Structure formats: C-alpha cells, structure tokens
Amino acid sequence: MELFDTVPPAATNGGRPPAHQDKAAILRANPYKWGIVTTAASAKTASSQATNIRTGKLRAFVPGGAFEAKARNHDVWARYIPAQVAGEAA
Template sequence: MTTQYEYRPGPSHVRERRAHSDVAEHLEENPGVWVKVTTTGTQNAAANMAWQIKKGVRAAFRPAGHFDAYSTGNEVVARYIGAK
C-alpha cells in the first residue's frame, strides 16, 4: 500500500518571516538608515511590532538590541544599530 500525501501551503506567518528577514538583511547592510518595514491593520499592531523588533522577539530582528524601531500611525519603521 502506498501512502498518499496532500500538500498544502505553509501558514502565512512563515512567508511573513521570510519577508521580514529580507528587510532585516537590508537594514544590516545599511546601518543607521531608517526603513519602512510594513503597514499593519491598526496602530496598536504597529506599536506592538515595533516593540517586538526592538526586543528581538521577531526572529529576523535578532539579537535583541541590534535594531531600533518605532511606529507612526499604522506604519512600522526600523533601523540597524548593531551591538551597543
């Protein structure tokens, strides 16, 4: 008997992570330059994401403290600052 597998797309947060790692890589190549990371659905989500970037909660923006970020309205803006 042969097992049949049904293939499905990965969860959306996996694809999102790749997009953020591209931005994080660009920031590391251009230290000190502020770049828009994304636009979120709410101001609260934007503020939350900016905090997560600063604290290294999001995998693409690790280690913690190497990125600075802020939100303005629904937009998230970040820069690479390196080790302090």
C-alpha cells in the same frame, strides 16, 4: 532520484523564512538608515510590532537591542544599530 551529501536542517516556522527577513537584511546592510518594515492594520498593532523588533521577538531582528523601531500611525519604522550588538565595534 537526487542524492545529497547532507540532510537539510530541520525546518522551523513551518519551513517558512522568518517574517521580514529580507527587510532586516537590507537594514543590516545599511546601518543607521531608517526603513519601513511593514504597514499594520492598526496603530496598536504597529506599536506591538515595533516592540517585537526592538526586543528581538521577531526572529529576523535578533539579537534584541540590535534594532531601533518606532511606530508612526500604521507604519513600523526600523534601523540597525551595529554598535548595540555585543562584540561589534562602533
């Protein structure tokens, strides 16, 4: 049996990391650079996902407004804008 000093935090989202967490981290490390976050099944879904990124409804992309996102056909493009994050210098 292994023993630990602390109990891990309660799992959210079934214990899975937020969708696209790795891609959001890459964008944060490269401000103002655009990257393709995902390719959706339809242009309508891509548009919806871009909106969810812009508004921070996808947990990996919080706070809302920290990322710009656009749908181009089925691709969802995003970039991190640090100047739009409260408390960060431009």
